[in-house]
Amino acid sequence: MWHLLPRQVESLWTLFTAPVVWALHFLVCYVGGAVFCEKPHLLGSDFGNLRIAIGLLTVMALFMIVFAAALAWRQWGFGTGDPPHDDPTRQDRLLFQGYATLLLSGLSFIAVIFTAMPTLFIMECSR
Amino acid sequence: MSSAATPQSDKAAEEAQLRAVWENPSGWRYWTSVNNTQVGLWYGSTAFAFMLFAGLLGLLVRAQLAVPENDLLSAEFYNQVYSLHGTVMMFLFAVPIFEAVAIFLLPSMLGARELPFPKLGAFGFWSFLLGGVFVCGSIFFNAAPNTGWFMYPPLATSEQAGIGADIWLLGLSFIEVASLAAAVELIVGIMKCRAPGMRINLMPLFAWYLLIVAGMILFAFPPLIAGDLLFEMQRMFDWPFFDAKRGGDPLLWQHLFWIFGHPEVYIIFLPAIALLAMIIPTFAGRPIVGYSWIVLAAVGTGFLSFGLWVHHMFATGLPQISLAFFSAASEAVAIPTGVQIFVFIATLLAGRVVFSTPMLFAMGGIAIFVMGGLTGVMVALVPFDWQAHDTYFVVAHLHYVLIGGMLFPIFAGLYYYYPLIDGKHMSDRVGRFAFWMMFGGFNITFFPMHLSGLRGMPRRVFTYPADLGWDWLNLISTMGAVILGIGMFAVVVDVTLHRRRQPRGEVNPWNAGTLEWISEPEENWGVRSIPRIESRYPLLDQKDLASEVKRGEWYLADAREGRRETLVTSVLDAEPEQVLRVGGTSYVTLVSAATLGTVFVALTFKWWFVSAVSGVAFLAAVIWWLWTGTGHIPEKQEKDVGRGLSLPLYASGVRSVGWWAMFITMVGDGTAFASLVFGYFFFWTIHQDFTGGLAGPGVLWPMTALALFVAAWAATVAARETNRRGSVALARMLCLAGAALSIGGCLAAIAGPWITGMDPTDHVYPAIVWILVIWAAVHGAVGAIMHLYCFARSLAGRMTPRHDMDICNVALYWHFMFVTAFITFSVVGLFPEAL
Numbered sequence: 001m002w003h004l005l006p007r008q009v010e011s012l013w014t015l016f017t018a019p020v021v022w023a024l025h026f027l028v029c030y031v032g033g034a035v036f037c038e039k040p041h042l043l044g045s046d047f048g049n050l051r052i053a054i055g056l057l058t059v060m061a062l063f064m065i066v067f068a069a070a071l072a073w074r075q076w077g078f079g080t081g082d083p084p085h086d087d088p089t090r091q092d093r094l095l096f097q098g099y100a101t102l103l104l105s106g107l108s109f110i111a112v113i114f115t116a117m118p119t120l121f122i123m124e125c126s127r
Numbered sequence: 128m129s130s131a132a133t134p135q136s137d138k139a140a141e142e143a144q145l146r147a148v149w150e151n152p153s154g155w156r157y158w159t160s161v162n163n164t165q166v167g168l169w170y171g172s173t174a175f176a177f178m179l180f181a182g183l184l185g186l187l188v189r190a191q192l193a194v195p196e197n198d199l200l201s202a203e204f205y206n207q208v209y210s211l212h213g214t215v216m217m218f219l220f221a222v223p224i225f226e227a228v229a230i231f232l233l234p235s236m237l238g239a240r241e242l243p244f245p246k247l248g249a250f251g252f253w254s255f256l257l258g259g260v261f262v263c264g265s266i267f268f269n270a271a272p273n274t275g276w277f278m279y280p281p282l283a284t285s286e287q288a289g290i291g292a293d294i295w296l297l298g299l300s301f302i303e304v305a306s307l308a309a310a311v312e313l314i315v316g317i318m319k320c321r322a323p324g325m326r327i328n329l330m331p332l333f334a335w336y337l338l339i340v341a342g343m344i345l346f347a348f349p350p351l352i353a354g355d356l357l358f359e360m361q362r363m364f365d366w367p368f369f370d371a372k373r374g375g376d377p378l379l380w381q382h383l384f385w386i387f388g389h390p391e392v393y394i395i396f397l398p399a400i401a402l403l404a405m406i407i408p409t410f411a412g413r414p415i416v417g418y419s420w421i422v423l424a425a426v427g428t429g430f431l432s433f434g435l436w437v438h439h440m441f442a443t444g445l446p447q448i449s450l451a452f453f454s455a456a457s458e459a460v461a462i463p464t465g466v467q468i469f470v471f472i473a474t475l476l477a478g479r480v481v482f483s484t485p486m487l488f489a490m491g492g493i494a495i496f497v498m499g500g501l502t503g504v505m506v507a508l509v510p511f512d513w514q515a516h517d518t519y520f521v522v523a524h525l526h527y528v529l530i531g532g533m534l535f536p537i538f539a540g541l542y543y544y545y546p547l548i549d550g551k552h553m554s555d556r557v558g559r560f561a562f563w564m565m566f567g568g569f570n571i572t573f574f575p576m577h578l579s580g581l582r583g584m585p586r587r588v589f590t591y592p593a594d595l596g597w598d599w600l601n602l603i604s605t606m607g608a609v610i611l612g613i614g615m616f617a618v619v620v621d622v623t624l625h626r627r628r629q630p631r632g633e634v635n636p637w638n639a640g641t642l643e644w645i646s647e648p649e650e651n652w653g654v655r656s657i658p659r660i661e662s663r664y665p666l667l668d669q670k671d672l673a674s675e676v677k678r679g680e681w682y683l684a685d686a687r688e689g690r691r692e693t694l695v696t697s698v699l700d701a702e703p704e705q706v707l708r709v710g711g712t713s714y715v716t717l718v719s720a721a722t723l724g725t726v727f728v729a730l731t732f733k734w735w736f737v738s739a740v741s742g743v744a745f746l747a748a749v750i751w752w753l754w755t756g757t758g759h760i761p762e763k764q765e766k767d768v769g770r771g772l773s774l775p776l777y778a779s780g781v782r783s784v785g786w787w788a789m790f791i792t793m794v795g796d797g798t799a800f801a802s803l804v805f806g807y808f809f810f811w812t813i814h815q816d817f818t819g820g821l822a823g824p825g826v827l828w829p830m831t832a833l834a835l836f837v838a839a840w841a842a843t844v845a846a847r848e849t850n851r852r853g854s855v856a857l858a859r860m861l862c863l864a865g866a867a868l869s870i871g872g873c874l875a876a877i878a879g880p881w882i883t884g885m886d887p888t889d890h891v892y893p894a895i896v897w898i899l900v901i902w903a904a905v906h907g908a909v910g911a912i913m914h915l916y917c918f919a920r921s922l923a924g925r926m927t928p929r930h931d932m933d934i935c936n937v938a939l940y941w942h943f944m945f946v947t948a949f950i951t952f953s954v955v956g957l958f959p960e961a962l
Binding site for chain 1: 318324326327328329414417418419420422423426427429430431433434444445446447448449451452453454455456458459462463660661662663698699700812813
C-alpha cells in the first residue's frame, strides 16, 4: 500500500535532519557566492542568476525541512500528547524525539530564511 | 523490588572485593591511576591553576594600562603577557575545565561505574598537563607567544614572532589531541554507558549538552590542527602557505582558525550552561520547564555555531554577499541561545527559588551573559563591526560572553558540586563575599571597555597617550580588575584553607534529584550497583533508589573476576547489551603522553633525532597499550549481572564501544583532512592560475597510488570476512597482502610529486599537493601497521573468528582511508587536468 510518508525510522540521527539541511544550504550559498565573486565567468557573470539559484536552493531546502517536520510531527503523534514526555516508556521516548525534531525543524526553517535574505538586498559582488 | 536475600556477610565480602578492584595504588604509583574521579580532579585542579596564572597575567595587563604612557612592562613583554593570557584562558582553562567536570561527574550522573576508556581520559590529562606547562613556562624564558592568541600571519610567520609562535603551535596541537581524546570518551560514554532504562528522554540535560559539545569538538578542533600543520610547515621548512609572494594567503589561516575559534566559544559556553541546567531545577524545587526546548537549543546552537566564523573576518575585504551570509547566521544563533535563557527564567518563575550561593553565581552569570549576547548581536552586524573591530568594545563583548557564560557558571558548579569531592562544603559566607566582589569587580572592569572601545582605543596596544579621553576609563577598569581578583582569591582561600576545617556534611545537601548525588566521595567505584532508571530525577521519584543502590541490590554489584566492569546499553532506550571490562591502573598512559610530548617539544627546538626517537617510542607505547589493554578474550562468554540478567562479555563491530571510538576518531581525522582539501580549493579560488605555471604530480602516479590503496582496502574487508567465516590462514595472508599493498600505495603517492620534481618551497601549489600526498601516505602507513597488528594478534591467538574486534575496527579505519585516498588522488591527479 502506498503511503504519503515513508516508514518511521527509529534512530538518534533523525534529530539532526533539519539542521543538516540548514548546514548544507548555508555551505552551498557561501561557496557558491565566494566562487561566483572570486572566479568571474566560471559560474556565469550575471549576479541575478546567482540570486535566482540561491532562491531555488532555498525553496528546496525549506521543502526538505518541512518534510522532516512532517515526519517529526507524525513521530510526535500528530500533536496528540503534551510534553514533558518523561515517562520511562518507548512511547514517550518516541514522542520526545518527535517533539524535539519538530522544534529543530522550526529553528532550521527560520535559519535558512535568514541565510537567504541577503540575496534580496545585495545586487553585486561589491566588497 | 530487591534481589534474593543475600546474607549480610556475603554482601560485606562483595563490597570489599569491589573496593579492592577499584582501589587506587598508593605512594607515587598513585599517579598511575586512571579512575575518573582522580583524573577528573587532577584535570580540574590543573585547569584551575592555569586559570589563576592567566588571571595574574590579566592583572599585569591591567596594571600596565592603568595610566597613560606607563612603562611598567616593556612592549615586548606586554605582547607576551596578553598573548599568553588569552591563550591560557581559552586553551588551558575554558575547554579543559569542562572536560574535567565531565570526566568527574558523568559516570555517576549516568549511573555508570566508569567511562568506557579510562586510560584515554588519563592520557588526555597528562597530555594537557605537559603541553600546558610547556606553553605557560615559556614566559619565564622570555619566549612566550607574542602575536596574540590567534597568531595571525604574516606577523606570526615572521622572524619577529620568535620561538614563541612554535611553542604556541606545537604545545597547543598537543593539547588539542587531549581534547579529541576527551570527545571520543564522552560521546561513547554518553551514548553507550548509561544506566539501564535511562532512555534519551530521561537523560540528564548535562549529558545532552556534553554530547553535543563533544560532537562539536570533532568538527571544530581538526581544522585548527590542519592549520597548525600548515603553519608549522611554513615556519620550519619555508613552505609558503601564508606567504602572498609565493601564492599563499594569510587569510587561509584566519579561515581555519575561526572555523575552530567560533564553535569553540560555544564549546566553552554550552557545558557551562549545562551546569546551570542542573543547578537551576534543584534550587527552583521543580523539574526544568521545557526539557525538549533545551535539547532544541543545544543542538541548534551546536549547528549554527559553525556558520559564524567569518564574523571575525568582517574587516578583511571578503565579498559583501559572503559577509551577509555569516551576519545572518550570527543573528540566527541568538534564537536558540535566547531559548535557553528563557527556559531558565520560566523554571525559576514556576518554582520556589532558594537563593543559595550556587544560585547567586548562576544568576549573576546569566545577567552578565545576556549583556554580552546583546553586544554580540551588535557586532554581528557588518557596518557596526567595521566601526568596533579590533577595539576595546570587542574586548568588553568577549569578556562579558565568556565570563558570564563560562566563569560564573563554573563557580556556581564549584559551590554546588563541591560536596561530591570529599563530602565537605564550601563556605557560604566566603562564597557570597566572593560573588559580590567578582560580580561588582567584573562589571567595573569590563563595562568601561565598551566606552573606551567606542572612543577608539584599539586592542593590544601596550600604552596610550594621555589626551585621548581613555585615561579615567582605563583606571576604573584596573580598579575593577583588582576587586575581581580579590573575589577570586577569596574562593582560592576557601578551597585550599578554609574548608579543611569543615566537618563532613551531607553528600546531597541541596536535595537534588539527579543520579550523581548517589555517589559516595570516599569510594572509587562510581556507584555501588547500577540501577534501572525510570525518571529524569530518579532520586526524587524512585523511592529508596539511593539505599538500594548503596546496598548493592542492583546490577553488577560484584567484581568476582577481579576486573573493573561497567554496563554497555543501547543508544535510544538504554537496554543492557554487554558487560564492558575497562582499563585499570597503568603506566602506559604516562609513558604515551610523555613520549608524545617529547615529540612536540623536540620539534619546537628542531631536535630532529630526539623527535624521531620519541615518535618511535610513542608508537611502541600505543601498540603495547592496545595489545595488552584492548580486545581481551574473556574467560567465559557471559556474566550474570544480577536480577536474573546475563550479558555477554565481548562484542565486536558496531556493537562494541571500540568500533564507536574508531568511528568518532576517524570523523575528527576526516574533518582535518577536509580542511586541507579546503586549503587546496581555497588557493584555486583566489588565483587565476593556482598552479603558478608549475608542473603537477601527473596522473600516472596518483592513480597508481589510488589503485593500490583501493586494493589494500579490499584486502582488509576480505580479511575481516574470511576470518569471520573461519578461514584464519587466508585472513592472515590477506592482512599481509593489505600491508604490502598499502606500503606500495604510500610509495606511489610520494612518487608523483617527487618524480615530477615539485619543490614545496617554490610556490604554494607544490606545497599544498605535497601536504595532501603526505597526509594520505602517513594514513596509509598507519593502515599498514594495523594490518600487521591484526596478523600478529591472529598468530598470538588474541584474534579469532568469534573474537574479531581488531579486524572489524581496522576495516572501519580502512573505509575512511578509502575515502581519503579517493579524494586525495582525484584532487591532486585529476583536478588540474580538468581545468
